[in-house]
Amino acid sequence: MSPLRRRMIEDMTIRNLSSSTQQSYIYAIAKFSRHFGCSPDRLSLEQVRAYQLHLINQKRSWSHINQVACALRFFYGVTLGQTEAFERIVGGQKPDKLPLVLNAEEVARFLEAVPGLRNRIVLTTAYAAGLRVGEVARLKVASIDSKRMLIHIENGKGGRDRYAMLSPRLLKILRAYWKRVQPGLCLFPGQDPRRHVSTRAVQDACRAARRRARIGKPVTVHTLRHSFATHLLESGIDIRIIQVLLGHTDLGSTARYAQVATNLLASTASPFDQLSVEVIPPD
DSSP, rough: OOOOOHHHHHHHHHOOHHHHHHHHHHHHHHHHHHHHHHHGGGGOOOHHHHHHHHHHTTOOOOHHHHHHHHHHHIIIIIISSSSSSHHHSOOOOOOOOOOOOHHHHHHHHHHTOOHHHHHEEEEEEEHHHHHHHHHTOOBGGEEEOOOOOOOOOOGGGGGGOEEEEHHHHHHHHHHHHHHHHHSSSSSSBSSSSSOOOOOHHHHHHHHHHHHHHTSSSOOOOHHHHHHHHHHHHTTTHHHHHHHHHHHSSSSSHHHHGGGHHHHHHSSOGGGGGGGOOOEEEEE
């Protein structure tokens, strides 16, 4: 074992890093060294940056890139004592993508193309209430509170319960569905009537409807949820109300929809319009 590697292992042991973390750090430093064909203690922080860009160009996952950054930060900052490494060797963050949404016409065309009554009502409910796929699949008949016009969502994301909106039109549809199907405990039963429909079956129905409706965008249940939130925002609903309806703990998660609410963008006046300025001089 080289003195440099022994020293690094001793440093990691003193810092109480787990054996798996030690192995991943050593492996990352070894690959970094092999990339340049040089001992890592002879490589500069500029070469660290070049290596990070190489990993990005290789389309390595952001978790891998960040793991390598941690290993390099430890090696240079702790083992080599270059304290500036803690600031100069930074990790990366996967760029946020704007939510994909359907317009109102596409939503209507999509729902009309869903095969099978149960699947059509499941996906209609998902859009009408902005539910996640697991939330809509697990709904019980007792989840529908027609007196308060709410849907009780049990064990949502993070194990939290919440209430979602129950629109009058959706309630009418659900009542007609209940009369025809007569479900037991589960509002949307699967092949076994005692169990709810699987999330896979719901997503399969999504894909089938997208093909039948000839919608070029990829469509999942979460696309319907994104569309629900965006359409609410475009209709002028306060973003804090949308946050509660979606079950977001962080307003920042809901605020993303402001970036795709195109009619709000188009109708918002620029402060430039209020300026008394003549940019193009008169002829």
